Amino acid sequence: DMEVACxxxxxxxxxxxxxxxxxxxxxIILLAGDKMSSITNYKDRTTCPLFGDGVGAxxxxxxxxxxxxxxxxxxxxxxxxxxxxxxxxxxxYPASHETVDNAGHTxxxxxxxxxxxxxxxxxxxxxxxxxxxxxxxxxxxxxxxHQANLRIINAAVTRSGIPPEKVMVNIERYGNTSAGTIPxxxxxxxxxxxxxxxxxxxxxxxxxxxxxxxxKWGYDGNTIR
Numbered sequence: 001d002m003e004v005a006c007x008x009x010x011x012x013x014x015x016x017x018x019x020x021x022x023x024x025x026x027x028i029i030l031l032a033g034d035k036m037s038s039i040t041n042y043k044d045r046t047t048c049p050l051f052g053d054g055v056g057a058x059x060x061x062x063x064x065x066x067x068x069x070x071x072x073x074x075x076x077x078x079x080x081x082x083x084x085x086x087x088x089x090x091x092x093y094p095a096s097h098e099t100v101d102n103a104g105h106t107x108x109x110x111x112x113x114x115x116x117x118x119x120x121x122x123x124x125x126x127x128x129x130x131x132x133x134x135x136x137x138x139x140x141x142x143x144x145x146h147q148a149n150l151r152i153i154n155a156a157v158t159r160s161g162i163p164p165e166k167v168m169v170n171i172e173r174y175g176n177t178s179a180g181t182i183p184x185x186x187x188x189x190x191x192x193x194x195x196x197x198x199x200x201x202x203x204x205x206x207x208x209x210x211x212x213x214x215x216k217w218g219y220d221g222n223t224i225r
Contacts, residue, residue: 004076006146006205008032008179009056010213013201014072016060027061033180039086041106050149051107052175056183067196067218073129073211080117080208083110118152121210123159126202129212137161139198141217142189146203147171147181156202178205190221 004011009032016028033055042048060069088104089095099105122145130140143162145153150171157167168185177184182201186193193199197217204210 004179004205004207004209005034006148006176006178006181007074007203007207007209007211008034008205009182010072010201010203010211011074011209012179013058013060013069013213014074014211017069017072020060020062027059029057029059031055031057032183034178036107036176036178039106041103041108043103044106044108046111047107047109050176052177054174054177054180054184056180056187058183058186063218065218067216069213069215071129071133071214073125073132074209075121075125075211076207076209078207080114080206083113083117084108084206084208114148115152115155117208118148118204118210119155119159121208122146122152122156122202122204125210125212126156126160126162126200129200129214133214135198135200135214137163140166140200141197142166142168142193142199144168144182144185144199144201146176146205147174147185148176148204152204162200193217193221195220 002008002011012030012032016030019025035053036051037053040048040051085108087108088099093099140162143166145156153169168189170185170188199215199217201213
């Protein structure tokens with residue numbers, strides 16, 4: 001159980017990747033998602049329209065082929081404590097009538113601060129992982145950004161230099177499902193994916209935390225369903 005919010009899927013992939021590499025594990029199922037409806041303040045019109053409930057699952061296993069997780073970059077710096085948080089909960093501020101009445105167990109965010117950091121961090125880490133692996137925008141078949149909101153996605157994509165037609169976007173259907181957004185995108189686009197496709201996953205979440213995964217898709221999606 002990892003509490004990295006919207007960055008949870010990319011963090012989870014790196015942990016599963018490391019466990020597979022130990023040789024002790026053969027198949028790992030990674031579940032990623034959040035029930036945002038339980039922690040949304042519906043009186044706060046600046047945040048409640050953004051979120052949705054969703055979850056995705058992937059199975060990770062060893063392969064002798066040049067496919068799968070090729071590289072991962074993860075970051076966390078702690079500067080996001082104030083602008084994106086739940087103000088109550090845990091052992092420091094356990095649930096009480098006061099914390100519930102003050103909406104302390106719901107998401108609070110400073111949208112302007114989150115926007116600035118999300119755009120710069122996602123674009124930068126996507127660029128970093130591409131540079132580290134000698135990839136150009138033309139080499140990337142698909143970019144899968146965390147579905148925070150459309151403005152953040154569009155701004156980050158513009159900075160990355162990857163053409164919009166190579167970017168998976170479904171936020172208009174489900175909203176921000178936190179850790180679930182990236183695996184849900186992969187599921188919806190699966191039929192279009194081909195073995196060997198170069199895919200960049202990029203996420204930004206609470207903490208602040210952010211990261212990118214460079215992977216080579218392992219199968220032809222249209223042969224599975």
